[in-house]
Amino acid sequence: MRNIVFDLGNVLFKFDPDEILDGLFKDPLIKRKLKEAVFKTSIWKELDRGTLSFEEAKKIFIEKNPDLKEEIDILLKDWKNYLHPITENIEILPELKENNKLFILSNFHKEAFNYIRGKYSFFDIFDGMIISYKEKLLKPEKEIYQLLLNRYNLKPEETFFVDDIVENIMAAEEVGIKGILYTDPESLRELLKRIGAL
Template structure:
């Protein structure tokens, strides 16, 4: 059965998302480990991804831990440095698919304000045929509802969707709904899958 739309996750698929790497660089690994052991910053970020205000959530969390307030605030103030750089080969694949007339969607755990900010830095984030952003949808992957909302909106049968994500819990949730999936472990493997599915030629997928 032919694919009617290809769906990209964004973090670690189109843009590197490595907060730990950022903190290791600016404050050192030992201090970063101590901070992350004290405060679940990824759970904090999940609140943003569910639609709470980007700055408010991070600054509120920082104020609860005055001894590391400035470190936590960096999650907001220097966020774009954590969400970088772009994964250029993946961006080329996205544009190659669209050049062949294949609709490309995003399905991403991303805050409302942080996604809008990222769009000012990465032009390709404004090029999706449809962008399903968790902050607007008020639910994050791998909750089944986010996949159901996408299906209801686009009207494409699950078995005609091809989805790539770097987290296996997210691809497993899509598998359970009948989507075709690819666990993203690097752009070359994704390129090979797109060629295998007949969506791109080898030349297109470079």
């Protein structure tokens, strides 16, 4: 029995700030400013860590960028609607579940996670989930991987972690978890076949 652990953003769900901004705004300058003012900030990371509430973060974003107040309001209200499942990867979950245990390990903040968790029933297939905001930990901090192993009593040598960011994979490998760097659905399926999970 293997343990297959999935990241959410850009592995099971599309998360592309540029696509979100393109969907909500026309002005290239506004889009560029919002990307820097929201998505590329330490505040966004603190949302993922669960040390800032959504309302607190919004207040800080607007205080730092008063000229973008209206746009920040729109962005923070609507961005989660652009979190779409990556269908090919969702479709392999039942097949994987036949011979493996499935887990989620992801940096995600409360409002966005509650939104997708409530909207999609495939979350029920997982045997456990470590979501950053609940634990006050973030990938690639070693403690979040250790927490996954300890909470679900997993052996690292039997555990495979699928993530799209090299640093997160490297951190997992430091605690003995085997890393699978995600690039696209076809490659993922091949790699899972190669390790005998499919």
